Amino acid sequence: MKCKDALLLMDKVIDGCSTPTEEQMLHFHTSGCRACKRTMMMNRDISRVFRQISRPEPPADLEERVRARLAAAASIGSRRRPPLRYAVALPFVAALLIALGLSLGRGGTRMQETLVAEVDKAEDAGDSWKRPVTTPPLTAYIRPAGLVTF
Amino acid sequence: MTPALVLSAVLAAGAVFPPVVTIRRERVPGLTELSTGAAISDRHVVTLSAFTGPGSSPFVELDGDLHEPDTIHVCPDMGIAVLTFDSPVFYDFSKPDSRVPEVGETLVLVGQGLSGIISISARVVRHYEDGALLLSAPRMEGLMGAVAFDGEGSLVGLVTGVVSFSAHEASDISIDYLAVLPSQMWYIWADLAMEGSPRNEVPFGITATSCSGATGRDRPAGVLIVAVASGSMADGCGLRPGDVITRVDTVRTYHPESVRGLLMQTRDSLEAEVWFRGCSRVISLPPLR
Numbered sequence: 001m002k003c004k005d006a007l008l009l010m011d012k013v014i015d016g017c018s019t020p021t022e023e024q025m026l027h028f029h030t031s032g033c034r035a036c037k038r039t040m041m042m043n044r045d046i047s048r049v050f051r052q053i054s055r056p057e058p059p060a061d062l063e064e065r066v067r068a069r070l071a072a073a074a075s076i077g078s079r080r081r082p083p084l085r086y087a088v089a090l091p092f093v094a095a096l097l098i099a100l101g102l103s104l105g106r107g108g109t110r111m112q113e114t115l116v117a118e119v120d121k122a123e124d125a126g127d128s129w130k131r132p133v134t135t136p137p138l139t140a141y142i143r144p145a146g147l148v149t150f
Numbered sequence: 151m152t153p154a155l156v157l158s159a160v161l162a163a164g165a166v167f168p169p170v171v172t173i174r175r176e177r178v179p180g181l182t183e184l185s186t187g188a189a190i191s192d193r194h195v196v197t198l199s200a201f202t203g204p205g206s207s208p209f210v211e212l213d214g215d216l217h218e219p220d221t222i223h224v225c226p227d228m229g230i231a232v233l234t235f236d237s238p239v240f241y242d243f244s245k246p247d248s249r250v251p252e253v254g255e256t257l258v259l260v261g262q263g264l265s266g267i268i269s270i271s272a273r274v275v276r277h278y279e280d281g282a283l284l285l286s287a288p289r290m291e292g293l294m295g296a297v298a299f300d301g302e303g304s305l306v307g308l309v310t311g312v313v314s315f316s317a318h319e320a321s322d323i324s325i326d327y328l329a330v331l332p333s334q335m336w337y338i339w340a341d342l343a344m345e346g347s348p349r350n351e352v353p354f355g356i357t358a359t360s361c362s363g364a365t366g367r368d369r370p371a372g373v374l375i376v377a378v379a380s381g382s383m384a385d386g387c388g389l390r391p392g393d394v395i396t397r398v399d400t401v402r403t404y405h406p407e408s409v410r411g412l413l414m415q416t417r418d419s420l421e422a423e424v425w426f427r428g429c430s431r432v433i434s435l436p437p438l439r
Contacts, residue, residue, distance in 0.1 A: 034214055035266050042265050133182045135262055136201065136294040141311030141329035143280055145360040146227050147376060148406035150350055150438075 001029045006036045014040075014047050168242035169305065170260045170267055170297050172211040173201050173233075186262040187233065188297040188305055189243035194344050196246070196336075198295040198310065199224045199231040212239065223343035227360060227405060228336050229310055232343035246333030246340060247304035248401070251283065259287060259309060259328075261296030268292050272328065279371055280362035281404035283330040284313060290326075298330050307332040335404050338411035350414055350438040355382020356389060358406040370425050372396035373406050388433050390426070397423040398435065413438040 001009075006029045012018040013026050030037040059065075169189045177183040187197035187210060195210055202208045202222050209216040210233065219233035251257060251274050260269045272287035287293065298307040307330040314327070342348065361374040372394040378384050389395075395403055398412045399420045412420060419434045 039265055132180055133184060133264060134177070135264055135292045136183060136185050136198075138294045138309075138312040138326065138328075141282070141313050143229065143282070143310070143331075143360070143362075144227060147357050147359050148227075148410070149357040150354050150406070150410045 001025055003036055010040055010043055014043055169244040171195060172262055173197055173208045174211050175208040176206045184262050186295045189240035190245055191243050192238040192240050193235045195233040196340055197231055199229050201295060202231045223347050225339050230336055232340055244305045246337040247306050248334045248337055250332050250334045251300055251306050257298045257300055259293060259296040259298055261292040263292035281335050283332055285328045285330055286325050287328055288325055305333055339407040342411045354438060355379035355384040360405050368428060370394060370396050373403050373409050383436055387435055392426055394425040395422050396425055
């Protein structure tokens with residue numbers, strides 16, 4: 001198996017769509033190919049993190065908070081009646097509050113915690129190629145001109 | 151497409167460029183730097199000179215083995231280096247192509263990411279005044295020193311840095327403007343380096359430097375003659391301080407080493423286009439060996 005084929009097969013294996021034979025073939029390849037093994041480990045990490053952050057749980061008190069805010073908005077409305085065009089926007093405001101609750105509430109914190117935990121775990125696993133290895137940064141393009149005599 | 155699929159697609163695309171190799175060196179104690187090089191013969195790798203020193207030696211990683219070059223030739227002006235191995239190391243290599251990509255042409259940049267070889271598409275935006283190409287490409291880690299290939303898979307240049315027009319643009323958009331030193335500018339120097347950087351036995355008699363069109367209001371980019379030795383071959387050809395050699399034979403020249411290399415590789419005299427104070431003339435330059 002060539003690296004190109006292994007990379008394509010890797011996704012099937014990680015997504016759980018591969019046959020046992022395919023998984024065995026990939027295992028055989030990665031046990032002899034360091035580059036593909038590294039890629040496989042990284043893809044697994046990415047996949048694991050994304051699986052965990054793709055289903056954030058809404059905070060338990062979200063419904064109560066939204067209802068309270070809607071009630072507060074209604075009471076303000078009864079005291080100072082808003083023009084009709086603002087009343088039309090109220091459902092959108094409610095939707096925005098729900099979205100904010102999802103991202104700023106406990107769900108968001110969990111996402112952050114998951115990411116931090118994953119990074120810590122990867123580092124603790126002793127993957128030495130992840131920590132002390134770097135690539136050169138893109139630096140500003142400058143071309144000095146020296147004197148050449150010939 | 152899952153992130154893993156996107157990543158794999160990128161890595162798989164990189165796998166079709168076998169001349170690209172990983173250069174590994176200990177930049178500071180405990181920190182290994184992975185950078186990009188391109189095998190241009192079975193014994194030579196071209197890369198940015200910044201990846202070869204100072205202090206620690208670079209190693210070329212190939213099939214899991216590390217190979218230390220026997221000699222390193224550096225061209226400080228162009229910022230590139232040729233790593234030379236005494237015995238053949240590379241089965242796959244790509245000679246630099248002298249064709250300069252057109253504006254609007256799509257190139258493939260192959261670089262060294264942390265997880266392996268990466269590749270992305272980039273578009274030639276314009277020809278820079280000093281001969282470099284300006285490319286627009288998605289912002290991505292690992293592009294410094296990346297190797298540029300054209301649609302035919304020919305090696306047409308190396309990424310030598312980022313060009314930021316302003317801090318505002320650089321921070322708000324997710325693309326980089328990259329400077330690529332086209333192979334056309336350095337392949338003659340690289341040819342000489344592969345031969346061990348021989349000096350010309352007969353001195354030509356000039357001291358010259360690169361000049362970009364931006365430094366003088368009307369002066370074109372090319373090789374600016376700073377001094378001419380009295381009674382030398384260059385003096386006999388009619389070269390004078392202030393002349394700019396813009397072309398030798400059919401090659402657009404930007405660097406003195408290109409002129410020297412062309413004169414060392416030829417057996418016959420070559421015609422050169424020389425600019426001086428708004429006027430161009432054609433002179434004949436003799437071979438140097």
